[in-house]
Amino acid sequence: MNKYRFLALCLVCTACNPKELPFEEEGKSLLAELKQLNCTNQRYEHTIDSLWDKVSTRLDQVLPDTMPSGRRENMIKIRNAGLLKQFKIFYTTLDTVSLNLITRSGQIDSLIALQIMELKVQRETQEEQVLNFLMKVEHQNPQAALQWNKKFLQASKEACQ
Amino acid sequence: MRNWLLTLRNLAMMALLAVAVFNCQKDDPTDITDNPSGDPLKESYELAKAWNTVQLDIERFSRGYRPPIAARTLGYTGLAAYEAIVNGMSREYNSFDGYFKGLDIPEPNAGETYHWPTVLNATYARSITHFYPTAPAAQLFTVYSLEQDYNEKFRFEVPNDVYVRSLDYGRQVADAVFNWSRTDKDGDGAFLRTTDPSYVPPTGPGKWQPTFPDYSPALLPYWGKVRTFVADATDKCPEPLAYSTDPNSEIYKQALEPFKLVNQIKAGGAPSELWIADFWSDDCATLTFTPAGRFIAVASQLIEKEKLNLGEAVEIYARVGLGLCDAGIRAWHQKFTYNYERPIDYIREVMPGANTWNSVMCPDGSGRYFTPPFPAYPSGHATFGAVAAEIFSGIFGENYQFTDRCHEGRTEFIGKPRSFNSFRQMAEENAYSRLPIGVHFRMDATSGVAMGYGIGKKVNSLPWRK
Numbered sequence: 001m002n003k004y005r006f007l008a009l010c011l012v013c014t015a016c017n018p019k020e021l022p023f024e025e026e027g028k029s030l031l032a033e034l035k036q037l038n039c040t041n042q043r044y045e046h047t048i049d050s051l052w053d054k055v056s057t058r059l060d061q062v063l064p065d066t067m068p069s070g071r072r073e074n075m076i077k078i079r080n081a082g083l084l085k086q087f088k089i090f091y092t093t094l095d096t097v098s099l100n101l102i103t104r105s106g107q108i109d110s111l112i113a114l115q116i117m118e119l120k121v122q123r124e125t126q127e128e129q130v131l132n133f134l135m136k137v138e139h140q141n142p143q144a145a146l147q148w149n150k151k152f153l154q155a156s157k158e159a160c161q
Numbered sequence: 162m163r164n165w166l167l168t169l170r171n172l173a174m175m176a177l178l179a180v181a182v183f184n185c186q187k188d189d190p191t192d193i194t195d196n197p198s199g200d201p202l203k204e205s206y207e208l209a210k211a212w213n214t215v216q217l218d219i220e221r222f223s224r225g226y227r228p229p230i231a232a233r234t235l236g237y238t239g240l241a242a243y244e245a246i247v248n249g250m251s252r253e254y255n256s257f258d259g260y261f262k263g264l265d266i267p268e269p270n271a272g273e274t275y276h277w278p279t280v281l282n283a284t285y286a287r288s289i290t291h292f293y294p295t296a297p298a299a300q301l302f303t304v305y306s307l308e309q310d311y312n313e314k315f316r317f318e319v320p321n322d323v324y325v326r327s328l329d330y331g332r333q334v335a336d337a338v339f340n341w342s343r344t345d346k347d348g349d350g351a352f353l354r355t356t357d358p359s360y361v362p363p364t365g366p367g368k369w370q371p372t373f374p375d376y377s378p379a380l381l382p383y384w385g386k387v388r389t390f391v392a393d394a395t396d397k398c399p400e401p402l403a404y405s406t407d408p409n410s411e412i413y414k415q416a417l418e419p420f421k422l423v424n425q426i427k428a429g430g431a432p433s434e435l436w437i438a439d440f441w442s443d444d445c446a447t448l449t450f451t452p453a454g455r456f457i458a459v460a461s462q463l464i465e466k467e468k469l470n471l472g473e474a475v476e477i478y479a480r481v482g483l484g485l486c487d488a489g490i491r492a493w494h495q496k497f498t499y500n501y502e503r504p505i506d507y508i509r510e511v512m513p514g515a516n517t518w519n520s521v522m523c524p525d526g527s528g529r530y531f532t533p534p535f536p537a538y539p540s541g542h543a544t545f546g547a548v549a550a551e552i553f554s555g556i557f558g559e560n561y562q563f564t565d566r567c568h569e570g571r572t573e574f575i576g577k578p579r580s581f582n583s584f585r586q587m588a589e590e591n592a593y594s595r596l597p598i599g600v601h602f603r604m605d606a607t608s609g610v611a612m613g614y615g616i617g618k619k620v621n622s623l624p625w626r627k
Contacts, residue, residue: 048299071526072526080447090527116298116302116305123305135325
């Protein structure tokens, strides 16, 4: 292989290979952290969804069919213990299992809401680190900063298992 | 021949190389916008509308956000949004930094570029997080998702240093407005104390007392002490009608209106009145946004119809928010000044054979209906609607035709859109709606509307524009 061909091959490899991005180690560590925070967020979201899905299913089973359909549909859709209590006349006639389920779901919802707010602070701190990192990369190589930016955005959209 | 072939091969290799290299450059830095400031007077209204829609959803589902509290919150979040971008449109708009006593908004760095949509997105997200600490988890997810969606978009549109600076500035503005709101001790954190166990309503003929069926204690009896933006003691209502049980008295005649209308509705008649009553109700917790939030929903429709720019949209939300805040404070001040009883108590006590009469508000399906747990005079609904109408008239003109579609498609009540030839017509219909629903006298509606128009004029007189 002559020197021109070798040079050409090297150029092709470096142009297309994302592994060659600068600040590789730091970037990867931030990516991992971002994915972890996102997965925690998705886990909370899933917990909340399944929590209130159970309540909705239960209410659909126990609320009388004689209840006005609009009111019934509304009550089943409400994913909030405090607000469910405002359906006073129907709430007070619910069986103990349903009442306990609503109360427990409300408590868990409040706890998760607090954890979400805490997570939000962590995500803002992490976002700050990512942005500082991107600025550092940008000073050396604006093209690489854009590629890193893209990687962070992809990571933030990835589904977790 | 060989040399010629070699040159040809080398040229082909170079061409391949060029194609390979350019194909890999998907993230061309020239993709970044040429106008990194995102001029609010050129950007679309959509970001502001999206956040206000989310805010109405949070207001609907967060514990303690009863109408006057929701109105106050809309005032502060609207002001924060306006202050966040006002420096990006300072050629036309003024900041209220220092205009409202104690309001201290941080200045953007002189000579540095900001991306105003990023600033605004950060301000909305931070403000809503501050102002709705009781938001359920599902609503918090909505807030954070919306913030993230816009941030992901903006991070590709603007240079990194501009993006970072903008994000930081937006959060600073939100913090500044929130901290200022906290200096108003009567309003701060009110969602945690909507009633006051120490409050004892005055007694006497015609004085308000907790009403059938649940006899809930007075909602926010001291709300009149909360700090206003523009309204003051001159924003008040005339003395209500003298209480009388005489069938020839004016109050008796006024009580006949809700009495007869409700009776007609319950007998399956008066379909137009039922539509109006249902359309404007917005009283039943979790069913819709609050009666104050309703006018943010109307503002969103007007903004969309007129395809306003981001700056104009934020200005309207701020004006309406400030107006609603003050409308709630003054209406509650007057309510607990006069402590006038609700039609349900007057009718039950005074009208022959009506001692089981009830409104048609918020049916719970078991035959029970409700009455708001605070005095009647003046109507809060009327005051909220009139302040918004006056603000809209100042912006779009008095005789503006539009259709309110904010409950279109709802099946739990009559949400079929209604059309108006002017904002005043809208406000007056909204005020009137409290009669067929059975919770107000005509004087409550009339005085509430008059007071609301007055407060709206004051909001429009603020030095918004240069």
